[in-house]
Amino acid sequence: MSTDSNTKYVGKAPNRVDGPLKVTGTAKYAAEFDVPDLAYGYVVSSPVAKGRIRKIHADKVLGLPGVLHVFSHENVPGLAWFDRSYKDDVAPGGSPFRPLHDDEIKFNMQPVALVVADTFELARYAASILEVEYEVEKHETDIESKRDEGYEPGRGKTGYMPPQRREDADKGLEQSAHRIRHEYIHGAQHHNPMEMFGATVHYHPDGKLTIYDKTQGVYNCQQYITKIFGLSKDEARVVNLFMGGGFGSGLRPQYELFLSVLAALELKRSVRVTLTRQQMFSFGHRPHTLQTLELGTGPDGALLGLKHYALHETSRFEDYTENVVNWSGMLYKCPNVRLSYGISPLDVYTPLDMRAPGAATGSFALEVAMDEMAYEAGLDPLEFRRRNYAEEDQNKKAPFSSKKLREAYDEGARRFGWDKRPMAPRATREGNLLVGWGVAGGVWDASMQKAAAKATITADGRLTVASAAGENGTGTYTIMAQIAAETLGLPLEAVTVRLGDTTLPEAPLQGGSWTAASVGTAVKNTCEALGEKLLKLAQKMDDSPLKDAKPEDVEFVNGLIRLRKEPQQSVVLRDVLQVSGEREIEVDSSAMPNPVNMQKYSMHSHNVVFAEVKVDEELGTVHVTRVVNVVAAGRILNQKTARSQVLGSVVWGISMALMEETVMDHRYGRYMNHNYAEYHVPTNADVRGIEVYFVEEEDPHVNPLGVKGIGEVGLLGVAAAITNAVYHATGKRVRSLPIYLDKLL
Structure with a gap:
């Protein structure tokens, strides 16, 4: 047909x-559905990062007219079946966090109680006066102090691929004519979608539940709820028609789901639980990561050796792992590669996949290191990448199902005008503004x-x-x-x-x-x-x-x-x-998926990003004035929605490069800027010209439609291209994100 x-x-x-x-x-979102006999739950969060709950004084709150219940570890264990072995679809190794299970405090802003009342305003007020006594213990939240205590993850998570070594990286580096070795850092980052997490549970007269939850997987949430509460699938329908942004934060069932279902079953009435913006910082984040990269080339600029090590945080109760370093063994041709990876447990909630997890972190370090290596070898950064172009996946030792990255290089360079770029830093200015051009690329699984x-x-x-x-x-x-x-x-x-x-x-x-x-x-x-x-x-x-x-x-x-x-x-x-x-x-x-093709080919999307920045020489302020992002992602189903995804990715890349960081006060183990006022993301004034292009790429092997994902790959290379452009403008190399003006002054 x-x-x-x-x-x-x-x-x-x-x-x-x-x-x-x-x-x-x-369009209806999870916390907007009108259901009959609706009660409202408000979460009480722990102000300490580690310790125990001595006592919850609920009598005063329960005496308020209209307050229906105060749920806590003191009255919950008999209501729900907690199975330490149960994991949701994307849970890492270890034992998942179980809300209100016992008196132990594992991380700051952990939910310790749920106050349910007839109105939202009353629930919020009652939660604000609930007295909770804590026994505080010493906590550790700073990965910088745990540099030497990281261990290679053994349990991992579904989809995690242990990094592979090939040949002798040390020998390759020793034989190199040009070498660099540097550390690259970015702090924790939170997803911050516009829509906050909420769940509306409609309790039907027959005891069945219709659960409207903010999630990226309704079946995952249903499996979670039915397992914990001993319900059948027919008794727990989960619905999510629209989602106001997720970026990975909705991959796992979050605690508003558990708490709302718990309350609805106990009270036998409909319940809505919505988290605050501050509470959105209490689960999942892109982990604070430290990376060390060492590169070496021959006299002609061909890579001879590469070593990439990454260390990031995880929680005490789960081993969260990301494919941070693997991309460095795939994107460029190099005979001698050593990739290694460690995690360090801290008193924080488990990190969570965040747009292009692992790749956004690892490719930033790799692409800045490649820029530094190009200068060390005396080559134009784009020419250096062409010279080390990988024709096959060296990690998997398999051909790519399709790869039009070289064509993307050509298209992007032509549209950006890369041939007019002077090699020397600080060579171009407009009045008191230093102008710089940078390039970087990325690769992401097409699964x-x-x-x-x-x-x-x-x-x-x-x-x-x-x-x-x-x-x-x-x-x-x-x-x-x-x-x-x-x-x-x-x-x-x-x-x-x-x-x-x-x-x-x-x-x-x-x-x-x-x-x-x-x-x-x-x-x-x-x-x-x-x-x-x-x-x-x-x-x-x-x-x-x-x-x-x-x-x-x-x-x-x-x-x-x-x-x-x-x-x-x-x-x-x-x-x-x-x-x-x-x-x-x-x-x-x-x-x-076709298992034969999966085994035979390496399937990935690729992109290249060109960025222009203008830096105020006296103030150190950075303006991203132009970005060209060229993507090779197989067949594009809808040119408009695909372009919009990449536009959003570029905005996020600007944010990652210049603004985005969740700052921890290690005295309290608490994120300080847990709001939109101080967790900085770009506004209209920060975003100038963005151009998005797709190179034609036919791929008969990847799937019957010939499509590859674009939501993640569009982010890759953006932060690194901006960082490299800042160096080209100022001559100052910044290796820690975000690039605040004090790092340039």
């Missing part, structure tokens, strides 16, 4: 199908997960496709509609997409840049299966011109099923259902 060019939507740039809902305020979808067509010719996949704001509703409309030759407006509900076919977490490949392929497979079913029905019609046609002989276009070689021979799609007497036809199907 195929479609006519008149009904091709994939690769075009239609508007978001969910756009009207969002701009009119009709696919198992996913399922359902397609239903009704007698009026309307198609509904459904999957439990989430919508983080990336355009999932739109691209699924495009795939379905094109596959069955229907107008885009005739397609409805349903997402984010555990009553729908199972889909993976929305993360890792795999949703388009995984769920998109499932949607395509399902629509093709529906098309075959429609063809069989069409062949049963009187005098059907499609009677002897095989699926490959027909195409779906403009509401017709017609012969490819004789397009005048056709059947109206709506007539097929009406004549058959079927009110609707439904098909379920799924998609799986």
